[in-house]
Amino acid sequence: MQTWEQLQETQPNVVRMLKNSILKNRIAHAYLFEGGRGTGKKAVGIQLAKSFFCINKTGAEPCNSCIECKRIESGNHPDVHFLSPDGLSLKKEQIKDLQREFSKKSVESKGKIYLIEHADKMTNQAANSLLKFLEEPDGQTIAILLTEQVQQILPTILSRCQILNFQPLTADLLLQKLLQQGVPAHLGKIVASLTNNINEALAIISDDWFAQARNIVIQLNEVLLKRGHHALLFLHENWLSHFKEKEQLSVGLDLLLLWFKDLLYIQIGEENSLIYIDQKELLEAQSMRFSQKKIVDDLTVILEAKKRLNANVNPSLLMEQLILKLQEG
Ligand SMILES: [Zn+2]
Incomplete structure (x- = not known):
C-alpha cells in the first residue's frame, strides 16, 4: 500500500x-x-x-x-x-x-x-x-x-x-529504496548497477549466491594483483565452480566489469562513483599498478568476453583467455 x-x-x-x-x-x-x-x-x-x-x-x-x-x-x-x-x-x-x-x-x-x-x-x-x-x-x-x-x-x-x-527507476533512487529496506550498502550499490527493478534487486540480494559471487570477483582481483600464475588456478578451483551456468557467468562478467570501472574511477579521482565501496584499499593498490590505457583495454576485453559468451563459446576456455589477457602488462 x-x-x-x-x-x-x-x-x-x-x-x-x-x-x-x-x-x-x-x-x-x-x-x-x-x-x-x-x-x-x-x-x-x-x-x-x-x-x-x-x-x-x-x-x-x-x-x-x-x-x-x-x-x-x-x-x-x-x-x-x-x-x-x-x-x-x-x-x-x-x-x-x-x-x-x-x-x-x-x-x-x-x-x-x-x-x-x-x-x-x-x-x-x-x-x-x-x-x-x-x-x-x-x-x-x-x-x-x-x-x-x-x-x-x-x-x-x-x-x-x-x-x-x-x-x-534510476540507480540512485533504487539504491535509496534498497537501503530503506535494510539492504547493506555494499550490496545495494552493486545490485542497483545491475537492474532497475526493485523486486528483481531484492530477489538477487536474498540469494546468498550473489554475495558469494561478489566475494569471488574481489578475490580474483587480489590474486591478479599478486601476479604469479595463481590466477588460472583460482579460476579452476573457485571461479568456474561458482559461475556454472551461462547466466551465472554473465553476472560474474558484469561484476568484473564493474570492478574495472571502479579502477578507472579511482584513477580519474571520481571516488564517489565507486561501486565496490568497501574495497577502496585493494582498488587503489591495483589501480596504481595499471596505466589508464591498460584499464580501458581490460574493460574492452571483458565486454568482448560477454559477447563471446552469448555466442556460445566454451565458458572455461573463454575465462582462461580472459584471465591471461588481464594478467598481461
Ligand atoms: Zn478511503
Whole structure:
C-alpha cells in the first residue's frame, strides 16, 4: 500500500498528472500505462481506483481505511475488476465476461473501473471486443490498461487511451529504496548497477549466491594483483565452480566489469562513483599498478568476453583467455 506521495518519488510526471485530474474531476475514460516491469503501473492503477471511490479522501489522497479503499486493496470491490492473461493470452471471452458484468449496474454505484494487465497479450478478437467497449463509454467507466510492450497494442486502441509513460527507476533512487529496506550498502550499490527493478534487486540480494559471487570477483582481483600464475588456478578451483551456468557467468562478467570501472574511477579521482565501496584499499593498490590505457583495454576485453559468451563459446576456455589477457602488462 503506497500513498500518492510515495508513488510520486518514482513516477513524478505520471502521478502529478493523475492527481491533477482527480482534483479537477477530469479522470479520462481510458488510460494506457506503459513502462517496464517493476515501474509501479499496477500500484498507480490501484491508487487511482481508491482515489475514485474513497469516501473519505483528503485532496487526491485516499484514506486507505474506509470500506471502499479496503475492498479495493483486497481485490474484492464489486465495481473494480482486474483482468490478466488466461494462460498465454487475454481472450475474447474474458472481455465479454467483463462487459456482461459491467452491464449490471448497481443503483448506488459511482462508476466502474477495470484494470487489464499485460494488455498487449490480448488476442485480436479480444482487442476488437475491447475496442467496441472503449468506443461506447457510458460516462462512468474507467479503463486502465497496463503494458510493457506498447508497440504491440493496436493503434485503434492506443488512439482511444490517454497514454502515460512510466520511467524506469534510476540507480540512485533504487539504491535509496534498497537501503530503506535494510539492504547493506555494499550490496545495494552493486545490485542497483545491475537492474532497475526493485523486486528483481531484492530477489538477487536474498540469494546468498550473489554475495558469494561478489566475494569471488574481489578475490580474483587480489590474486591478479599478486601476479604469479595463481590466477588460472583460482579460476579452476573457485571461479568456474561458482559461475556454472551461462547466466551465472554473465553476472560474474558484469561484476568484473564493474570492478574495472571502479579502477578507472579511482584513477580519474571520481571516488564517489565507486561501486565496490568497501574495497577502496585493494582498488587503489591495483589501480596504481595499471596505466589508464591498460584499464580501458581490460574493460574492452571483458565486454568482448560477454559477447563471446552469448555466442556460445566454451565458458572455461573463454575465462582462461580472459584471465591471461588481464594478467598481461
Ligand atoms: Zn478511503
